[in-house]
Amino acid sequence: MTRVAVLGAAGYTGGELLRMLLAHPGVEVVQATSDQFAGKRLDYPHPNLRGMSSLRFVPHDALEPCDLLVSCMPQGGLINRWARVRELAGRVIDLSADFRLAPAAHERWYKKHPRPAGVPGFVYALPEWTASELPEARYVAVPGCMAHASLLGILPLVRAGLVKPELVVDAKTGSSGGGATPDRASHHPERASALRCYKPVGHRHTGEIENVVERLTGTRPSVHFSATAIPSVRGILATVHGFTTRPLDEAEPLRAIAMAYREKPFVRLIRPNTSASPFPEPGPLQGTNYCDLSVDVDPERNRIVVNVALDNLMKGAAGTAVHAMNLMLGRSETEGLGFRGLHPI
Structure with a gap:
């Protein structure tokens, strides 16, 4: 069993992480930290965890050695706390x-939290x-949700070279992201009841998307x-607009996305005329590790629209x-992640 500790486990992502780790067959949760709830049981801020564990929160500074944090x-x-x-x-x-x-991109987008010298990649x-990079990795960063x-x-x-290196993304997000x-x-x-654009320009995910696309494809997008x-409360719907490099029909981008994710267990492509709900929506995905996406082509305007x-x-x-x-531990990548969601919700 891999001994896992969760630092800052009282928030929403900490609660979701504990929900999965406590039921995971390959790990043992040995510590969960929270200064606010130190001494309280895990179900004090996370009522859905009642009966799952007798573990109690400890202060952040009481963190002890573990296999994976x-x-x-x-x-x-x-x-x-890195040192x-x-x-x-x-x-x-x-x-x-x-x-x-x-490091250079971090310095540009996160000036309030500079990265200390000597931190490994x-x-x-x-x-x-x-x-392919994860099995040998010691240190791993999870992407931002909208990115x-x-x-x-x-x-x-x-x-696939189907779009020009200029993309428009409108990302809608629920309140738990805050x-x-x-x-x-x-x-x-x-x-x-809010429906408002709260960051029309300058969002930090802009730099994250540009940085990752360039690293993984060799193309630097704008x-x-x-x-x-x-x-x-939960959910993201990202609408991506790309402008094509040449005239094409719907089949080509559909094929490019289908090929990219054909062996990826958590990404599902919604094809035309295969569902009563032909476009992705966050509702049925609540509590799951799945991503649904669709692709549409506007040939008159040379535009591809992907909803995720x-x-x-x-x-x-x-x-x-x-x-x-x-993946880091050499286990099945789907282990502990099989929940399929609820409908209706």
Whole structure:
């Protein structure tokens, strides 16, 4: 059994991670940290975990050695503890933005949280595209949730040379993406019926998408990214607009995406006329590690539109952490991730 500790386990992604790890046949959760809930049982902030464990939270500074550490700390949380953490865990998976980007890109987009000198490179955990890098990885960074959805739609088109290196992404996200600590904008009376664009330009996921696309395809795109808040707790719907390099029909981009994900267990392509709901939606994906996507072509305007849906707390965070962990440990990549979702919801 691999001994796993979860740093910052009281938030939403921490709760989802504990839900999966406590039922995982290959790991033992040995510690879960929270300064706020130190001494409390795991089900105190996570009522869905009642009866699953007698483990209690410990303060962050009480972290002990383990085989693998998963950090659910907010941005800056792991960077500020890195010197100590690297001595306690042979392998680390980070769900924050601390280690997703190459150093130069990180410096540009995350000036408030500079990366300390001497920190080793982290493998970017986009399992459908970087699975071969994960078995040997000691340090792994999970993508940002909206960047993750966007990349799954963009990468097959760029790799196949079907779109120009200029892309437009409109990402819609539920309120849980803001974390468990509310602010004025995310407080329920303010957010419950909100439908507003909260970051039309300058979102940090812009740099993440550009950086990863260039690294994985050799093409440096210009990404125009906007984020919109929707009246939902969970879920992301990213709509990617790409402009074609030549006239083409729907079959070619459909084939490119189908080929990219034909052996990937968590990405599902919704083909035309095969579902009563022909476009992806986050609802049926809640609690799952699945991503649904569709592709449409506007031949008159030389435009490809890819819609990508996933659960931001699962496929966009904790689910991908477990997926990456499975690959790091040489286990089946689907282990502990078989929940298929609910309908209706």
